[in-house]
Amino acid sequence: MGGLNYSWPDSLWWSTHLDFQQSPPQINLVETKHRVNSQAGTISDFYGNLLFYSNGCFIRNKDYTLMVNSDTLVPVYSYFNNCSTSSLAPRDGMIIFKDNYRISKYWCINQGVDLIKYPGGGFNLFIKLYYAIVDMNENGGLGSVISKGNFVEPDSLYAGIHAIPHQNGKDWWVMLGDEYTNTFYPMLIDSMGPRVTDTIFLAGAPPKNAGAGGQVVFSPIGDRFLQFTPDQGTYWMDFDRSTGAVSNLQHYQWETTDLFGGASISPSGQYAYFNDYTSVWQMDLWDADPPSTFTLIGEWDGYVDENNSPVGFSKQRLGPDCRIYIGPSDFTRYIHIIEYPNRPYPDCSFQQRYIHTPTYITEGMPNFPLFRVGSQWPVCDSTLAIPTAVHEPDHHSSDLTLWPNPCTTALTVDLGHLPGPDVWMQVYDLQGRMLEKHPASGVQEVLFTAHWSPGMYVVRLIDEQGRSKVGKVVKD
DSSP states (O other): OBOBSSOOTTOBSOEEEEETTSSSOEEEEEOOSSOBSSSOEEEEOTTSOEEEEEOSSOEEETTSSBOBTOSOOSOHHHHHHHTTTSOOSSTTOEEEEEOTTSTTEEEEEEEEEEEEEOTTSOEEEEEEEEEEEEETTSGGGTOEEEEEEEEESOSSBOSOOOEEEOTTSSSEEEEEEBSSSSEEEEEEEETTEEEEOOOEEOTTSOOOOSOOOOEEEEOTTSSEEEEEETTTEEEEEEEOTTTOOEEEEEEEOOOOOOSOOEEEEOTTSOEEEEEOSSEEEEEETTSSSGGGGOEEEEEOOOOBOTTSOBOOOOOEEEOTTSOEEEOOSSSEEEEEEESOTTSOTTTTOEEEEEEEEEEEEOSOOOOOOOTTTTSSSOSOOTTSOOOSOBOOSOSSOOBOEEESSSBSSEEEEEOTTOSSSOEEEEEEETTSOEEEEEEEOSSEEEEEOTTSOSEEEEEEEEETTSOEEEEEEEEO
Protein backbone atom coordinates (compact mmCIF):
# COMPACT_ATOMS: atom_id res chain seq x y z
CA MET A 1 0.00 0.00 0.00
CA GLY A 2 1.02 3.62 -0.47
CA GLY A 3 3.62 5.24 -2.67
CA LEU A 4 3.62 8.62 -4.38
CA ASN A 5 4.96 10.02 -7.60
CA TYR A 6 6.19 13.12 -5.79
CA SER A 7 9.76 13.80 -4.72
CA TRP A 8 9.16 13.22 -1.03
CA PRO A 9 11.72 11.23 0.97
CA ASP A 10 11.53 7.42 0.53
CA SER A 11 8.19 7.59 -1.28
CA LEU A 12 8.99 7.74 -5.02
CA TRP A 13 7.18 4.67 -6.38
CA TRP A 14 7.82 2.74 -3.17
CA SER A 15 5.13 1.09 -1.06
CA THR A 16 4.73 -0.48 2.36
CA HIS A 17 4.37 -4.27 2.53
CA LEU A 18 2.93 -6.07 5.58
CA ASP A 19 4.03 -9.70 5.62
CA PHE A 20 1.70 -11.81 7.79
CA GLN A 21 3.46 -15.07 6.88
CA GLN A 22 5.80 -14.32 9.78
CA SER A 23 4.90 -13.92 13.43
CA PRO A 24 5.23 -11.18 14.35
CA PRO A 25 4.34 -9.75 10.92
CA GLN A 26 7.15 -7.84 9.24
CA ILE A 27 6.85 -4.44 7.60
CA ASN A 28 9.00 -3.96 4.51
CA LEU A 29 9.75 -1.35 1.88
CA VAL A 30 8.88 -2.50 -1.68
CA GLU A 31 9.43 -0.69 -5.00
CA THR A 32 6.03 -1.36 -6.54
CA LYS A 33 6.51 1.03 -9.50
CA HIS A 34 3.10 2.64 -9.12
CA ARG A 35 0.99 4.20 -6.41
CA VAL A 36 -1.32 1.82 -4.53
CA ASN A 37 -3.88 3.90 -2.67
CA SER A 38 -7.53 4.61 -3.48
CA GLN A 39 -7.95 1.31 -5.33
CA ALA A 40 -5.74 -1.57 -4.25
CA GLY A 41 -6.26 -5.09 -5.54
CA THR A 42 -3.72 -7.83 -4.73
CA ILE A 43 -3.73 -11.59 -5.29
CA SER A 44 -1.32 -14.33 -4.16
CA ASP A 45 -1.14 -18.05 -4.70
CA PHE A 46 -2.14 -20.67 -2.11
CA TYR A 47 1.23 -20.30 -0.38
CA GLY A 48 1.10 -16.52 -0.13
CA ASN A 49 3.44 -15.74 -3.03
CA LEU A 50 2.49 -12.57 -4.93
CA LEU A 51 0.94 -13.16 -8.36
CA PHE A 52 -0.08 -9.65 -9.43
CA TYR A 53 -1.50 -6.39 -8.11
CA SER A 54 -3.39 -3.39 -9.45
CA ASN A 55 -4.40 0.17 -8.59
CA GLY A 56 -7.44 -0.01 -10.86
CA CYS A 57 -5.62 1.60 -13.78
CA PHE A 58 -3.32 -1.23 -14.83
CA ILE A 59 -1.83 -4.45 -13.49
CA ARG A 60 1.74 -5.36 -12.56
CA ASN A 61 3.26 -8.83 -12.24
CA LYS A 62 5.04 -10.37 -9.30
CA ASP A 63 8.27 -8.87 -10.68
CA TYR A 64 6.63 -5.40 -10.67
CA THR A 65 6.56 -5.05 -14.48
CA LEU A 66 3.39 -4.15 -16.40
CA MET A 67 1.29 -7.18 -17.31
CA VAL A 68 0.65 -7.72 -21.00
CA ASN A 69 -2.51 -5.93 -22.22
CA SER A 70 -3.18 -4.50 -18.73
CA ASP A 71 -3.62 -0.81 -19.55
CA THR A 72 -6.99 0.97 -19.91
CA LEU A 73 -8.87 -1.32 -17.52
CA VAL A 74 -11.47 1.44 -17.13
CA PRO A 75 -13.23 4.01 -19.35
CA VAL A 76 -11.17 6.59 -21.22
CA TYR A 77 -12.35 9.39 -18.91
CA SER A 78 -11.11 7.62 -15.78
CA TYR A 79 -7.90 6.44 -17.38
CA PHE A 80 -6.74 9.83 -18.62
CA ASN A 81 -8.03 11.87 -15.66
CA ASN A 82 -6.93 9.59 -12.80
CA CYS A 83 -4.31 7.13 -13.94
CA SER A 84 -1.51 9.37 -15.18
CA THR A 85 -0.60 10.75 -11.74
CA SER A 86 -2.40 8.60 -9.20
CA SER A 87 -4.41 5.48 -8.60
CA LEU A 88 -8.01 5.27 -9.60
CA ALA A 89 -11.09 6.66 -7.90
CA PRO A 90 -13.62 5.66 -6.65
CA ARG A 91 -12.14 4.49 -3.39
CA ASP A 92 -12.20 0.79 -2.53
CA GLY A 93 -13.51 0.07 -6.00
CA MET A 94 -11.37 -2.95 -6.92
CA ILE A 95 -11.17 -6.58 -5.86
CA ILE A 96 -9.45 -9.69 -7.32
CA PHE A 97 -10.25 -13.39 -6.88
CA LYS A 98 -9.75 -16.73 -8.59
CA ASP A 99 -12.02 -18.21 -11.24
CA ASN A 100 -12.80 -21.61 -9.73
CA TYR A 101 -14.03 -23.04 -13.05
CA ARG A 102 -10.98 -22.28 -15.20
CA ILE A 103 -7.48 -23.14 -14.06
CA SER A 104 -5.08 -20.16 -14.02
CA LYS A 105 -7.87 -17.57 -14.63
CA TYR A 106 -8.63 -14.65 -12.27
CA TRP A 107 -11.41 -12.07 -12.08
CA CYS A 108 -10.42 -8.39 -11.67
CA ILE A 109 -13.58 -6.47 -10.74
CA ASN A 110 -13.30 -2.69 -10.50
CA GLN A 111 -15.23 0.54 -10.65
CA GLY A 112 -14.47 3.50 -12.88
CA VAL A 113 -15.96 6.92 -13.48
CA ASP A 114 -17.44 7.50 -16.92
CA LEU A 115 -18.38 10.80 -18.51
CA ILE A 116 -21.83 10.84 -20.11
CA LYS A 117 -22.62 13.74 -22.47
CA TYR A 118 -26.23 14.54 -23.25
CA PRO A 119 -27.44 15.38 -26.80
CA GLY A 120 -28.87 18.73 -25.74
CA GLY A 121 -25.74 19.75 -23.87
CA GLY A 122 -24.43 19.12 -20.39
CA PHE A 123 -22.87 16.02 -18.89
CA ASN A 124 -22.78 13.85 -15.79
CA LEU A 125 -20.30 11.50 -14.13
CA PHE A 126 -21.38 7.97 -13.21
CA ILE A 127 -19.61 5.23 -11.28
CA LYS A 128 -19.75 2.05 -13.35
CA LEU A 129 -18.55 -1.52 -12.86
CA TYR A 130 -16.13 -3.32 -15.18
CA TYR A 131 -14.22 -6.57 -15.14
CA ALA A 132 -11.09 -8.00 -16.68
CA ILE A 133 -9.85 -11.60 -16.85
CA VAL A 134 -6.22 -12.53 -16.23
CA ASP A 135 -4.67 -15.80 -17.39
CA MET A 136 -1.58 -16.64 -15.33
CA ASN A 137 -0.48 -19.34 -17.81
CA GLU A 138 0.30 -16.64 -20.34
CA ASN A 139 3.64 -14.85 -20.81
CA GLY A 140 5.80 -17.51 -19.20
CA GLY A 141 3.80 -17.54 -15.98
CA LEU A 142 3.79 -13.73 -15.54
CA GLY A 143 0.21 -13.54 -16.81
CA SER A 144 -1.68 -11.60 -19.43
CA VAL A 145 -5.03 -9.77 -19.51
CA ILE A 146 -7.11 -11.80 -21.98
CA SER A 147 -10.30 -9.73 -21.63
CA LYS A 148 -10.95 -6.22 -20.28
CA GLY A 149 -13.33 -3.27 -20.32
CA ASN A 150 -16.37 -5.49 -19.81
CA PHE A 151 -19.28 -3.40 -18.46
CA VAL A 152 -21.80 -4.78 -15.96
CA GLU A 153 -25.20 -3.12 -15.35
CA PRO A 154 -26.36 -1.01 -13.49
CA ASP A 155 -24.54 2.19 -14.39
CA SER A 156 -24.89 4.51 -11.36
CA LEU A 157 -23.21 2.89 -8.37
CA TYR A 158 -22.09 3.83 -4.90
CA ALA A 159 -18.32 3.74 -4.48
CA GLY A 160 -16.80 0.57 -3.07
CA ILE A 161 -17.22 -3.17 -3.57
CA HIS A 162 -16.58 -6.31 -1.52
CA ALA A 163 -16.74 -10.03 -2.35
CA ILE A 164 -17.59 -13.26 -0.57
CA PRO A 165 -17.66 -16.93 -1.68
CA HIS A 166 -20.94 -18.56 -2.63
CA GLN A 167 -22.19 -21.36 -0.38
CA ASN A 168 -21.10 -23.85 -3.06
CA GLY A 169 -17.45 -22.82 -2.67
CA LYS A 170 -17.00 -22.13 -6.40
CA ASP A 171 -19.02 -19.02 -7.26
CA TRP A 172 -18.66 -15.52 -5.83
CA TRP A 173 -21.00 -12.79 -4.62
CA VAL A 174 -20.33 -9.05 -4.97
CA MET A 175 -22.87 -6.62 -3.51
CA LEU A 176 -23.42 -3.31 -5.31
CA GLY A 177 -25.22 -0.22 -4.06
CA ASP A 178 -26.96 2.50 -6.06
CA GLU A 179 -25.32 5.92 -5.88
CA TYR A 180 -28.44 7.97 -5.12
CA THR A 181 -31.15 5.63 -3.80
CA ASN A 182 -31.47 2.90 -1.17
CA THR A 183 -31.21 0.19 -3.80
CA PHE A 184 -28.83 -2.78 -3.65
CA TYR A 185 -27.86 -5.28 -6.34
CA PRO A 186 -26.46 -8.76 -5.48
CA MET A 187 -24.11 -9.78 -8.30
CA LEU A 188 -23.23 -13.44 -8.88
CA ILE A 189 -19.99 -14.47 -10.60
CA ASP A 190 -20.21 -18.11 -11.73
CA SER A 191 -19.12 -20.13 -14.77
CA MET A 192 -21.18 -17.81 -17.00
CA GLY A 193 -19.53 -14.62 -15.70
CA PRO A 194 -20.89 -11.67 -13.65
CA ARG A 195 -24.60 -10.84 -13.57
CA VAL A 196 -26.94 -9.01 -11.20
CA THR A 197 -29.50 -11.44 -9.76
CA ASP A 198 -31.89 -9.10 -7.95
CA THR A 199 -32.83 -5.49 -7.18
CA ILE A 200 -33.49 -4.74 -3.51
CA PHE A 201 -34.93 -1.45 -2.26
CA LEU A 202 -34.74 -0.37 1.39
CA ALA A 203 -37.94 1.55 2.11
CA GLY A 204 -38.17 4.07 4.93
CA ALA A 205 -34.50 5.12 5.00
CA PRO A 206 -33.26 8.47 3.65
CA PRO A 207 -31.83 8.34 0.13
CA LYS A 208 -28.06 8.30 -0.18
CA ASN A 209 -26.26 11.35 -1.48
CA ALA A 210 -23.91 10.98 -4.40
CA GLY A 211 -20.92 10.45 -2.15
CA ALA A 212 -17.94 8.22 -2.68
CA GLY A 213 -16.40 8.16 0.74
CA GLY A 214 -17.92 5.29 2.69
CA GLN A 215 -17.20 1.58 2.74
CA VAL A 216 -19.07 -1.66 2.04
CA VAL A 217 -18.24 -4.97 3.76
CA PHE A 218 -19.54 -8.49 4.22
CA SER A 219 -19.21 -9.92 7.73
CA PRO A 220 -16.26 -12.30 8.20
CA ILE A 221 -18.64 -15.17 8.93
CA GLY A 222 -20.66 -14.43 5.80
CA ASP A 223 -24.08 -13.73 7.30
CA ARG A 224 -24.39 -9.96 6.83
CA PHE A 225 -23.69 -7.13 4.41
CA LEU A 226 -23.08 -3.59 5.67
CA GLN A 227 -22.76 -0.26 3.90
CA PHE A 228 -21.52 2.83 5.72
CA THR A 229 -22.30 6.23 4.21
CA PRO A 230 -20.80 9.02 6.36
CA ASP A 231 -23.49 11.54 5.53
CA GLN A 232 -26.36 9.04 5.92
CA GLY A 233 -25.18 6.56 8.54
CA THR A 234 -25.16 2.81 8.07
CA TYR A 235 -27.32 0.22 6.33
CA TRP A 236 -27.04 -3.45 7.26
CA MET A 237 -28.88 -6.59 6.25
CA ASP A 238 -28.80 -10.36 6.58
CA PHE A 239 -27.36 -12.12 3.53
CA ASP A 240 -27.89 -15.67 2.23
CA ARG A 241 -24.77 -16.98 0.47
CA SER A 242 -26.78 -19.68 -1.31
CA THR A 243 -29.37 -17.50 -3.00
CA GLY A 244 -28.10 -13.94 -2.61
CA ALA A 245 -31.33 -13.09 -0.81
CA VAL A 246 -31.34 -10.14 1.58
CA SER A 247 -33.57 -9.82 4.65
CA ASN A 248 -33.96 -7.79 7.83
CA LEU A 249 -32.77 -4.56 6.21
CA GLN A 250 -32.03 -1.85 8.79
CA HIS A 251 -30.71 1.70 8.87
CA TYR A 252 -29.22 3.95 11.54
CA GLN A 253 -28.18 7.57 11.06
CA TRP A 254 -26.09 9.79 13.33
CA GLU A 255 -24.56 13.23 13.16
CA THR A 256 -21.38 13.58 11.10
CA THR A 257 -20.50 16.21 8.53
CA ASP A 258 -17.58 14.30 6.98
CA LEU A 259 -17.80 12.84 3.47
CA PHE A 260 -15.23 10.09 3.94
CA GLY A 261 -14.88 7.19 6.33
CA GLY A 262 -14.59 3.45 6.80
CA ALA A 263 -16.32 0.41 8.27
CA SER A 264 -15.61 -3.19 9.23
CA ILE A 265 -17.15 -6.09 11.17
CA SER A 266 -15.37 -8.06 13.90
CA PRO A 267 -14.25 -11.66 13.20
CA SER A 268 -17.12 -13.03 15.29
CA GLY A 269 -19.64 -10.93 13.37
CA GLN A 270 -20.89 -9.29 16.57
CA TYR A 271 -19.42 -5.79 16.45
CA ALA A 272 -19.47 -3.28 13.62
CA TYR A 273 -16.97 -0.42 13.59
CA PHE A 274 -17.33 2.90 11.79
CA ASN A 275 -15.20 5.98 11.41
CA ASP A 276 -15.30 9.34 9.78
CA TYR A 277 -12.28 11.62 9.51
CA THR A 278 -12.02 12.26 13.27
CA SER A 279 -14.09 9.69 15.22
CA VAL A 280 -14.44 5.90 15.60
CA TRP A 281 -17.60 4.12 16.84
CA GLN A 282 -18.67 0.59 17.79
CA MET A 283 -22.14 -1.02 17.46
CA ASP A 284 -23.32 -4.45 18.65
CA LEU A 285 -25.09 -6.16 15.73
CA TRP A 286 -26.26 -9.03 17.97
CA ASP A 287 -28.19 -6.75 20.31
CA ALA A 288 -31.98 -6.61 19.97
CA ASP A 289 -31.62 -2.88 19.35
CA PRO A 290 -28.19 -2.33 17.72
CA PRO A 291 -28.42 1.50 17.52
CA SER A 292 -28.84 1.63 21.32
CA THR A 293 -25.30 0.21 21.62
CA PHE A 294 -23.72 2.80 19.32
CA THR A 295 -20.63 3.97 21.25
CA LEU A 296 -17.83 6.45 20.55
CA ILE A 297 -14.56 4.57 21.14
CA GLY A 298 -12.01 7.16 20.00
CA GLU A 299 -11.42 10.65 18.60
CA TRP A 300 -8.54 12.14 16.63
CA ASP A 301 -6.08 13.42 19.22
CA GLY A 302 -4.99 16.36 17.09
CA TYR A 303 -1.70 14.86 15.94
CA VAL A 304 -0.27 16.49 12.80
CA ASP A 305 2.78 14.92 11.16
CA GLU A 306 6.05 16.44 9.95
CA ASN A 307 4.42 17.58 6.68
CA ASN A 308 1.53 19.33 8.48
CA SER A 309 -0.83 16.49 7.50
CA PRO A 310 -3.46 15.61 10.14
CA VAL A 311 -3.28 11.89 10.93
CA GLY A 312 -7.00 11.16 10.80
CA PHE A 313 -8.92 7.98 9.91
CA SER A 314 -9.92 6.38 6.60
CA LYS A 315 -10.68 2.84 5.34
CA GLN A 316 -10.74 -0.18 7.66
CA ARG A 317 -9.46 -3.71 7.06
CA LEU A 318 -9.72 -6.89 9.10
CA GLY A 319 -6.20 -8.34 9.12
CA PRO A 320 -5.14 -12.01 9.01
CA ASP A 321 -4.30 -11.59 12.71
CA CYS A 322 -7.93 -10.70 13.65
CA ARG A 323 -7.03 -7.06 14.31
CA ILE A 324 -8.72 -4.21 12.47
CA TYR A 325 -6.37 -1.80 10.72
CA ILE A 326 -7.49 1.77 9.95
CA GLY A 327 -5.57 3.71 7.33
CA PRO A 328 -4.83 7.43 7.51
CA SER A 329 -6.96 10.04 5.79
CA ASP A 330 -4.04 12.01 4.35
CA PHE A 331 -0.56 11.25 3.05
CA THR A 332 1.05 10.21 6.32
CA ARG A 333 3.08 7.29 7.65
CA TYR A 334 0.78 5.86 10.31
CA ILE A 335 -1.81 3.11 10.69
CA HIS A 336 -4.29 2.90 13.59
CA ILE A 337 -5.55 -0.40 15.03
CA ILE A 338 -8.42 -1.94 16.97
CA GLU A 339 -6.52 -4.66 18.77
CA TYR A 340 -9.40 -6.80 20.11
CA PRO A 341 -12.42 -6.15 17.84
CA ASN A 342 -14.42 -9.10 19.27
CA ARG A 343 -14.65 -7.29 22.62
CA PRO A 344 -16.98 -4.46 23.66
CA TYR A 345 -15.64 -0.97 24.32
CA PRO A 346 -13.29 -0.20 26.08
CA ASP A 347 -11.77 -3.70 25.95
CA CYS A 348 -11.59 -3.55 22.14
CA SER A 349 -8.52 -1.28 22.62
CA PHE A 350 -8.51 1.33 19.85
CA GLN A 351 -5.00 2.80 19.45
CA GLN A 352 -4.01 5.71 17.24
CA ARG A 353 -0.82 5.68 15.11
CA TYR A 354 0.14 2.22 16.32
CA ILE A 355 2.23 1.43 13.25
CA HIS A 356 4.78 3.83 11.78
CA THR A 357 5.19 2.84 8.12
CA PRO A 358 8.30 3.37 5.97
CA THR A 359 6.34 5.12 3.19
CA TYR A 360 3.52 7.62 2.94
CA ILE A 361 0.13 5.97 2.53
CA THR A 362 -3.43 7.19 2.30
CA GLU A 363 -6.93 5.74 2.18
CA GLY A 364 -6.25 2.51 0.38
CA MET A 365 -5.23 -0.78 1.90
CA PRO A 366 -5.62 -3.93 -0.23
CA ASN A 367 -9.27 -4.86 -0.65
CA PHE A 368 -9.46 -8.63 -0.15
CA PRO A 369 -12.46 -10.94 -0.56
CA LEU A 370 -13.32 -13.08 2.45
CA PHE A 371 -11.48 -16.07 0.96
CA ARG A 372 -11.87 -18.37 3.97
CA VAL A 373 -15.62 -18.11 4.57
CA GLY A 374 -17.11 -21.61 4.42
CA SER A 375 -13.70 -23.27 4.15
CA GLN A 376 -11.73 -25.49 6.53
CA TRP A 377 -9.59 -22.51 7.48
CA PRO A 378 -10.38 -19.99 10.25
CA VAL A 379 -11.32 -16.52 9.08
CA CYS A 380 -8.25 -15.12 10.87
CA ASP A 381 -5.63 -16.18 13.39
CA SER A 382 -5.63 -14.26 16.67
CA THR A 383 -2.48 -16.04 17.87
CA LEU A 384 -0.31 -14.06 15.46
CA ALA A 385 1.90 -11.58 17.28
CA ILE A 386 1.48 -7.83 16.95
CA PRO A 387 3.34 -6.20 14.01
CA THR A 388 6.91 -5.20 14.80
CA ALA A 389 6.76 -1.60 13.56
CA VAL A 390 4.96 -0.45 16.69
CA HIS A 391 4.96 3.30 17.09
CA GLU A 392 6.94 4.19 20.19
CA PRO A 393 5.78 6.90 22.61
CA ASP A 394 5.66 10.07 20.56
CA HIS A 395 8.66 12.32 21.17
CA HIS A 396 7.33 14.89 18.73
CA SER A 397 4.15 15.73 20.59
CA SER A 398 2.96 16.38 24.12
CA ASP A 399 -0.04 18.02 25.74
CA LEU A 400 -0.31 21.77 25.34
CA THR A 401 -1.54 23.91 28.25
CA LEU A 402 -4.16 26.49 27.23
CA TRP A 403 -6.94 28.39 28.99
CA PRO A 404 -9.78 29.20 29.41
CA ASN A 405 -11.27 26.05 27.97
CA PRO A 406 -14.00 26.50 26.75
CA CYS A 407 -13.06 29.96 25.48
CA THR A 408 -15.11 32.83 24.08
CA THR A 409 -13.06 35.81 22.87
CA ALA A 410 -9.46 34.93 23.71
CA LEU A 411 -7.27 31.90 24.45
CA THR A 412 -3.96 31.91 26.32
CA VAL A 413 -1.40 29.31 25.21
CA ASP A 414 1.56 28.27 27.37
CA LEU A 415 4.54 27.72 25.07
CA GLY A 416 6.27 25.60 27.68
CA HIS A 417 9.72 26.82 26.59
CA LEU A 418 9.54 24.82 23.36
CA PRO A 419 13.12 24.70 22.01
CA GLY A 420 14.15 26.35 18.78
CA PRO A 421 14.29 29.94 17.58
CA ASP A 422 11.42 29.58 15.10
CA VAL A 423 8.20 28.43 16.72
CA TRP A 424 4.83 28.58 14.97
CA MET A 425 1.35 28.32 16.40
CA GLN A 426 -1.22 26.62 14.15
CA VAL A 427 -4.99 26.25 14.54
CA TYR A 428 -6.92 23.39 12.88
CA ASP A 429 -10.59 22.45 12.71
CA LEU A 430 -11.66 18.83 13.21
CA GLN A 431 -11.62 18.24 9.44
CA GLY A 432 -7.86 18.84 9.55
CA ARG A 433 -7.95 22.23 7.79
CA MET A 434 -5.37 24.77 8.99
CA LEU A 435 -7.28 27.96 9.81
CA GLU A 436 -4.54 30.14 11.31
CA LYS A 437 -0.75 30.25 11.57
CA HIS A 438 1.18 32.73 13.73
CA PRO A 439 4.80 33.08 14.89
CA ALA A 440 5.15 32.40 18.63
CA SER A 441 7.76 33.51 21.16
CA GLY A 442 8.23 34.06 24.87
CA VAL A 443 6.41 32.07 27.53
CA GLN A 444 2.76 32.67 26.59
CA GLU A 445 0.79 33.70 23.52
CA VAL A 446 -2.79 34.96 23.22
CA LEU A 447 -5.09 33.86 20.38
CA PHE A 448 -8.14 36.02 19.70
CA THR A 449 -11.07 33.68 19.15
CA ALA A 450 -14.15 35.90 18.89
CA HIS A 451 -14.37 35.25 15.14
CA TRP A 452 -14.19 31.44 15.53
CA SER A 453 -17.39 29.51 15.00
CA PRO A 454 -18.58 27.45 18.00
CA GLY A 455 -16.99 24.01 18.12
CA MET A 456 -13.75 22.14 18.87
CA TYR A 457 -10.34 23.18 17.55
CA VAL A 458 -6.80 21.83 17.69
CA VAL A 459 -3.95 24.19 18.60
CA ARG A 460 -0.44 23.08 17.69
CA LEU A 461 3.01 24.51 18.42
CA ILE A 462 5.86 23.35 16.19
CA ASP A 463 9.51 24.38 16.05
CA GLU A 464 12.07 24.24 13.24
CA GLN A 465 13.09 20.69 14.20
CA GLY A 466 9.54 19.33 13.99
CA ARG A 467 9.04 19.04 17.76
CA SER A 468 5.51 19.95 18.70
CA LYS A 469 2.89 20.29 21.40
CA VAL A 470 -0.81 19.79 20.74
CA GLY A 471 -3.96 20.71 22.64
CA LYS A 472 -7.72 20.83 22.05
CA VAL A 473 -10.03 23.72 22.90
CA VAL A 474 -13.77 24.29 22.66
CA LYS A 475 -15.10 27.66 21.46
CA ASP A 476 -18.48 28.51 23.02
